Amino acid sequence: MTKQQANWSPYDNNGGTCVAIAGTDYCVIAADTRMSSGYNILTRDYSKIIQLVDTSVLASSGFQADVRALQKVLAAKHLQYQYQHNKQMSCPAMAQLLSNTLYYKRFFPYYAFNVLGGLDREGKGCVFTYDAVGSYERVGYSSQGSGSTLITPFLDNQLKSPGPLLLPARDAVTPLSESEAIDLVKTCFASATERDIYTGDKLEILILNASGTRVEYMELRKD
């Protein structure tokens, strides 16, 4: 009989859900603020969102230490880009950078489930969705994290997204107004909170548009 050994995993899932919706001239990025480990709540007030550029906002759930390290790496890379190019990165450029950064650790991944939201160079809303190793695509809306299975079908129904294989390609951004989109996001999280134990406490919403960035909060159930 072998000696009992302590085991440790380099990963943990700290839970949480992220959502982003792209509009014709705005983008809404939201995430809850609960941080969990197993059946414990560690804290009710931890932000999963970071504004990397005026026009790019990253929301990530998963393993918090990896998420934070990823945020710092992207922020550092963006600083270097600014020094080298004398301008800020566009959202599609940041999207590619994030993909490359994730794939760089393909064989010891960042356990981070990302949604990147922002405005493209034309001022139109854009949302990019990722898996843990960098596979990504531009979409009209997306949800990642523990509540994504509850939210995505609802968003599919409400936003009536055009099929990606249609020809000619149809615009994925929603015709909804900014306030309608914000309301939809609040509804998504209120519902997800009911059934997902890892989602709750508080909702943080960032709204990007031509006038800049705005933040809104909404209380969620704490049980």
Added chain:
Amino acid sequence: MNSFDSNPATNSLISSEADSQRTLYPYVTGTSVVGIKYKDGILLAADMGGSYGSTLRYKSVERLKPVGKHSLIGASGEISDFQEIMRYLDDLILSDNMWDDGNSLGPKEVHNYLTRVMYNRRNKFNPLWNSLVLGGVKNGQKYLGTVSMIGVHYEDNHVATGFGNHLARPLLRDEWRENLTFEEGVILLEKCMRVLLYRDRSAVNKLQIAKITEEGVTISPPYSLKTFWNFSAFENPTHGAEGSW
């Protein structure tokens, strides 16, 4: 980078010779640390036990230490790794002082440094087997944070490590409020430590409470908590046992 497997004893991909170079399991461990913000700063509490598996081997281990002028650290987990962390922090504070520029590292900076150290060790599959609490006050701003052995970190009005998360945090969520006085803070922490004493088998009844304010650090001398065993069911435990089944 070796592919990792969580049971090195039976896996041959990670060689047994290389195992002597990295932490596999802890030997001498400290149990919970509990911390709260109060009116003038931060209060931390930890007992003085160092367990060697199920043996209570050391009973005077100081698990709360000052760091520079503005911070206090509390550690649970492997004691030798905590001693190593203290060496890193001593170097950090020394370098900070050598700048001689009137600036000094605040608790937020020290917490960030510790987070990076813990995360980087986890990345190399050679973790420092600790959960740390870092608290302090600088320029009137109170700060209380925690970081685990794999780099998970956060700050809050009250934090705890290990069993403290299960037993103390619920009490703190119910009874903590802004601007507790020192006396109220101590009563609250003692309530948490008493529950831990009753229910955590690695806890010992010899603890210290540390306080940090803008003025500085005070770590109390060791003392014991009063415990209450006058429950009627404990007085005659075998009462009614005969013939009860």
